[in-house]
Amino acid sequence: MPIERSGSATPWPIQWPIMTEATPITRKLSARVQAVLPSATMAVEGRVKQLRAAGEPVIGFGAGEPDFPTPEPIKQAAVEAIRNNFTRYTETGGMAALKEAIAAHESAKTGLTYTAAQVAAHTGGKESLYLAFQALCERGDEVLIIAPYWVSYVEQVRLAEATPVIVPTTADEHFKASGDKLERYTTSRTRVLVLNSPSNPTGMVYSESELEDIARWARRHDVIVLSDELYDRIVFTDHYPRWLRVAPDLYDRTVVINGLSKAYAMTGWRLGYAVGPEWIIKAMLKIQSHSNSHPTSITQAAAVKAYTTDLEADIARMVAAFKERRDWIVSALNAIPGVRCVMPEGAFYAFPDLSGVLGKPLRYGRTCHTSEELALYLLDSVKVGIVHGEAFGAPGCARLSYAMSLDLIQEGLARIQDALTFA
Numbered sequence: 001m002p003i004e005r006s007g008s009a010t011p012w013p014i015q016w017p018i019m020t021e022a023t024p025i026t027r028k029l030s031a032r033v034q035a036v037l038p039s040a041t042m043a044v045e046g047r048v049k050q051l052r053a054a055g056e057p058v059i060g061f062g063a064g065e066p067d068f069p070t071p072e073p074i075k076q077a078a079v080e081a082i083r084n085n086f087t088r089y090t091e092t093g094g095m096a097a098l099k100e101a102i103a104a105h106e107s108a109k110t111g112l113t114y115t116a117a118q119v120a121a122h123t124g125g126k127e128s129l130y131l132a133f134q135a136l137c138e139r140g141d142e143v144l145i146i147a148p149y150w151v152s153y154v155e156q157v158r159l160a161e162a163t164p165v166i167v168p169t170t171a172d173e174h175f176k177a178s179g180d181k182l183e184r185y186t187t188s189r190t191r192v193l194v195l196n197s198p199s200n201p202t203g204m205v206y207s208e209s210e211l212e213d214i215a216r217w218a219r220r221h222d223v224i225v226l227s228d229e230l231y232d233r234i235v236f237t238d239h240y241p242r243w244l245r246v247a248p249d250l251y252d253r254t255v256v257i258n259g260l261s262k263a264y265a266m267t268g269w270r271l272g273y274a275v276g277p278e279w280i281i282k283a284m285l286k287i288q289s290h291s292n293s294h295p296t297s298i299t300q301a302a303a304v305k306a307y308t309t310d311l312e313a314d315i316a317r318m319v320a321a322f323k324e325r326r327d328w329i330v331s332a333l334n335a336i337p338g339v340r341c342v343m344p345e346g347a348f349y350a351f352p353d354l355s356g357v358l359g360k361p362l363r364y365g366r367t368c369h370t371s372e373e374l375a376l377y378l379l380d381s382v383k384v385g386i387v388h389g390e391a392f393g394a395p396g397c398a399r400l401s402y403a404m405s406l407d408l409i410q411e412g413l414a415r416i417q418d419a420l421t422f423a
């Protein structure tokens with residue numbers, strides 16, 4: 001099965017070791033680190049920030065974080081933690097009160113029973129995923145990643161020296177994989193499936209029947225499902241089909257990843273968690289005990305507050321604002337000739353297919369052949385930052401985050417529309 005590799009100078013699959021014998025030992029980096037790419041979403045944001053610092057009026061659609069303040073009770077809990085000198089080391093993976101709060105929170109969400117021993121808290125869901133791959137995978141193992149995918153999955157799998165196997169999907173499939181499609185990419189080495197609903201970057205939400213279909217595939221194979229549910233609170237439909245509600249029998253083979261970042265507008269606080277079978281959590285804790293130990297004590301105190309307080313009104317306000325922006329941006333994108341955007345049902349990203357404008361001369365004197373060229377063209381010509389689809393394993397597409405005011409979205413879309421006018 002071909003393994004897609006985009007935007008990289010490194011050949012894939014990697015030939016170990018990468019360094020040659022001529023490389024001086026003082027300049028040697030590990031083959032592991034040479035095999036990974038830096039985060040492309042961060043690269044675009046970095047360029048946007050640079051231009052802004054130089055005084056350019058840039059509108060950046062790159063950011064993957066809510067533009068709302070953290071709810072007051074959570075902030076208060078953190079202030080109290082500092083005042084009460086709750087500033088020392090805690091247990092690896094978080095203090096007992098936090099693990100218990102998360103276990104209760106996930107038990108309520110799934111209708112299943114989790115204990116504190118099945119929970120580990122980390123410095124962001126990003127670290128939870130990293131540790132899960134480190135604990136579960138090694139060289140020779142394959143991890144199924146459905147494209148378009150969140151950028152870090154692929155690189156984290158590589159850091160575990162395992163092989164990311166990309167399962168491509170199209171806009172016509174609403175960027176979702178069926179059980180049949182997964183079957184075609186499954187081998188005796190398939191170890192893990194990464195499931196991400198709502199998805200970053202597409203905003204797609206798997207329906208109940210689509211999850212049932214994937215569950216049938218999972219039952220046929222001895223795989224672990226990493227269910228990345230970071231965006232589970234940002235859903236625009238009445239009902240969010242949750243993986244473990246649809247497939248509770250896969251409780252023993254599922255690790256749920258979640259955190260504070262998206263649901264409570266707390267990206268900078270850095271708290272994520274993994275909940276799953278004790279043997280996997282224990283293995284993750286072992287690695288964590290030798291790496292960063294635990295999230296900051298102050299963030300932990302804030303997280304206990306978040307998971308034990310009714311903050312539904314704050315979340316509902318944020319989701320309503322995102323929904324209004326989504327409706328606006330998707331219809332504005334679809335009004336641009338050559339652009340097609342499927343309606344996302346969750347998260348805060350639009351993921352248009354821009355292939356209709358590729359290869360055609362555009363207003364500001366350029367013909368773009370890839371969405372990466374198009375992203376640079378938009379930045380240069382009208383000072384708008386979008387993230388090219390290649391970064392997510394989806395050439396021809398792009399991601400636009402609408403986590404910003406409607407006024408800015410409207411100004412940004414007017415500029416995009418202008419720049420994408422055919423010459």
Ligand SMILES: Cc1ncc(COP(=O)(O)O)c(C=O)c1O
Binds near residue numbers: 126271
């Ligand atoms: C799909 C997905 N998973 C996980 C994460 C990690 O989030 P954090 O480390 O802030 O918890 C992100 C962040 O952008 C994401 O988009």
